[in-house]
Amino acid sequence: MTNPLPYQDTKPVGAADFYFAINATFRFIRETLGVAALHAYWGDLGREYMGLVSQRWKQGGLPAVAEYWRAFFAAEPGADVEVTITHGSSESGISAAEAMPSHQVNRENASLVVLNVKTCPAIRHLREGKRIIDPGFCQHCYYVSEAAAQAAGLTVRIKGGNGSCRQIFCFSGAEESPQNMEDIEKAS
Amino acid sequence: MIGCYDFCGHYEWTFAWLQRQGGNDLVQKYWAQAVGGDSQRHAAELIKKKAFVGMAEYWTHSLAEEAAGYVATAADDIFRIDMHECPSKGFLLRNGLEHYHDYCDHCIGWIGPVMKDAGFHVHHEHNHCGKCWWEFRRINDPSCASTEGKVAGQNDVRLHADWATHNQPLDVFRNAVDASKKNQPTELL
Helix, strand or coil: CCCCCCCCCCCCCCCCCHHHHHHHHHHHHHHHHCHHHHHHHHHHHHHHHCHHHHHHHHHHHHHHHHHHHHHHHHCCCCCEEEEEEEECCCCCCCCHHHHCCCCCECCCCCEEEEEEEEECHHHHHHHHCCCCCCCCCCHHHHHHHHHHHHCCCEEEEEEEECCEEEEEEEECCCECCCCCHHHECCCC | CCCCCCHHHHHHHHHHHHHHHHHHHHHHHHHHHHHHHHHCHHHHHHHHHHHHHHHHHHHHHHHHHCCCEEEEEECCCCEEEEEEECHHHHHHHHHCCCCCCCCCHHHHHHHHHHHHHHCEEEEEEECCCCCEEEEEEECCCCCCCCCCCCCCHHHCHHHCCCCCCCCCCCEEEEEECCCCCECCCCCCC
């Protein structure tokens, strides 16, 4: 079976201190080039660096999306994330409506991948390291994932942030409205 | 979300993205300010406070977490690292990732300014294939780079057959404090 992650390391989980560098990179780009450039950076990351991920999502559909995120969070130290697929009235024990109430998605018939991020590994480690978290940190999840998803005919909506959130992926057209950026909390 | 498991992949991609925005000057500013001055400020604080002992503490933690294959050699007047299997360059090589022309420059790009600020200078070489060596000495120590094996014995990466047999030329830094000091004649202190 193909590893859902396009790039593999020799160790099973990543080095958590790299979250410091991710946070510092966002701050540097925002302070040096501006917020618009930071959004562009995230979008380019999703389209370019994650190009192989998009290809797999396009070929494998929502099951590939779920497999990717399960493997992804298994390799992130300290993550506590539940990944489920719902098909309309649900095969996962929860309905789409229960999974993501009032979350800008047509919940009646849509198939969804739901990431229930109980503990965000990055926010957790940044707090443990007593780092000043870039306030827009949680927005990167939307900009990066939306760019990667669009290339696969998918879209994402996110609610919450600052340590825990819910993210849903569905086919483009199943969403009821654009992402409301105010649904994504500032990180601190 | 972007994560730490494949961090070296998007980190290296970021160098190329920044170069498109503002050239190599912006990339070097990123290494010095974002990496050396922000992300790795715990390293800077340790080295400023504890000198060679701080270097040992920092790299013992970080290189263990990254699963590096390396040997550190410490003495009263020097801290030396022989990197035999760089975990981040190794990740890029194994996965065929190369967006920026010299990923290895990022280390001197952030370590150089940190060392300068803490009162040390750097002798360094890398072979672009996951092997490199470093020597850190106090800024007022006029010593040249050590001869092969003198400090690290058989652990000196330069003594190993695969050090300089690749097609890639070695990059050499002497008394360097940033990535711009590549392959320049030795400067007198």
